[in-house]
Amino acid sequence: MARIAYVNGRYAPINDPAIGIEDRGFQFADGVYEVWLVKGGVFQDHAGHMARLKRSLTELRIPMPMSEASLDIALAETLRRNRLNNALVYLQVTRGVAKRDHAFPASPVRPTIVITARPLSMAASEKRAETGIDVITRPDERWKRCDIKSVSLLPNVLAKQAARESGAYEAWLIDADGFITEGSSSNAWIVTPEGVLVTRKADHGILNGVTRLRIMRIAKSLGLSFEERAFSLEEALSAREAFISSASSLVMPVVRVDGRPIANGAPGSLASALREAYLAGAEA
Ligand code: PDD
Numbered sequence: 001m002a003r004i005a006y007v008n009g010r011y012a013p014i015n016d017p018a019i020g021i022e023d024r025g026f027q028f029a030d031g032v033y034e035v036w037l038v039k040g041g042v043f044q045d046h047a048g049h050m051a052r053l054k055r056s057l058t059e060l061r062i063p064m065p066m067s068e069a070s071l072d073i074a075l076a077e078t079l080r081r082n083r084l085n086n087a088l089v090y091l092q093v094t095r096g097v098a099k100r101d102h103a104f105p106a107s108p109v110r111p112t113i114v115i116t117a118r119p120l121s122m123a124a125s126e127k128r129a130e131t132g133i134d135v136i137t138r139p140d141e142r143w144k145r146c147d148i149k150s151v152s153l154l155p156n157v158l159a160k161q162a163a164r165e166s167g168a169y170e171a172w173l174i175d176a177d178g179f180i181t182e183g184s185s186s187n188a189w190i191v192t193p194e195g196v197l198v199t200r201k202a203d204h205g206i207l208n209g210v211t212r213l214r215i216m217r218i219a220k221s222l223g224l225s226f227e228e229r230a231f232s233l234e235e236a237l238s239a240r241e242a243f244i245s246s247a248s249s250l251v252m253p254v255v256r257v258d259g260r261p262i263a264n265g266a267p268g269s270l271a272s273a274l275r276e277a278y279l280a281g282a283e284a
C-alpha cells in the first residue's frame with residue numbers, strides 16, 4: 001500500500017510532488033515540526049505536542065495553519081489512511097511559498113502543512129531497550145534557540161551521522177562549558193550514584209521534550225529524587241545509569257558513552273522502571 005501524506009488539505013501518495021519549489025521550508029528551513037508517538041492507535045501526550053507546536057510557531061511568527069480541531073482531524077485521518085496502529089506521525093508547518101527573499105513575505109502567504117505517518121515497531125524498540133544503546137559525544141554546534149522545534153537540523157543531522165558511522169545510536173552534544181545539552185534527537189538523562197535523576201533545565205539550549213515532561217511527572221508520582229541541572233561528560237561517566245528520551249525512543253537506556261561503560265554496562269533499573277511506567281500509560 002502506498003503511504004499517504006496530508007498536504008495542504010489533500011491526501012496524496014507520499015511520492016506525489018506537492019510542495020512548491022519556493023517553499024520557505026525548502027529554501028530557508030523556515031518552518032517547525034512535531035513528532036507524535038502513536039501507540040495502540042492513541043496519540044501519546046497529544047496536548048503537550050500541540051502546546052509546543054503553537055509555541056514554536058509563535059516564536060517564529062508563523063500563524064497556526066488551521067484550527068486545532070481541524071488539525072486533530074487531519075492527524076487522525078492520516079493515521080487511518082495509512083492503516084497504522086503503532087506509528088510515528090510527523091507534522092511540518094512552514095511559512096509557505098513566496099519569491100525567494102530572506103525577509104518574511106511582504107504580504108501574508110498561507111503556511112504549508114504536511115503530515116506523514118510511518119510504522120513503528122514496538123518489538124524492535126523493546127529489544128533495543130533490553131540491551132541498551134551506545135552514544136558518542138560531539139561538540140554542540142547549533143544555534144542559540146534550540147527550544148524552538150525548527151526543521152533547521154543540519155548540526156543534528158551531522159551529529160547523528162557521526163554516531164551511526166561509529167556504530168552508536170545517538171550523539172550527545174557538549175556545550176562550550178563542557179556540559180551535555182541533549183542528544184541529536186532526544187533529551188539526555190543520568191542517575192547519580194546517590195540515585196538522583198538529573199536532566200538539563202529547559203532553557204534556550206535544549207528542546208523541552210514532551211517525553212521529558214512526561215518522565216518528570218512519572219518521577220514525581222513515584223517519589224523519585226529529581227534535579228533539573230546541567231551535567232558534564234565526567235559526571236555522566238561516573239553515573240549509576242544514563243538514558244535518553246524522545247517520542248521515538250521513549251525511555252532508552254544508555255550503556256556506553258564514547259565506548260566507556262556506564263556502571264556495569266547494562267541498562268539501569270530506574271530507566272527500565274520509567275520506560276515500563278511510560279508504556280503502562282502512567283501520567284499520560
Ligand atoms: N526528536 N531534543 C531534540 C533535539 C529532539 O529532536 C527531540 C525529538 C527531543 C525529544 O523531544 P520529544 O520527547 O518531544 O520527542 C529532544 C524527534 C522525535 C525527531 O526529531 O524525530
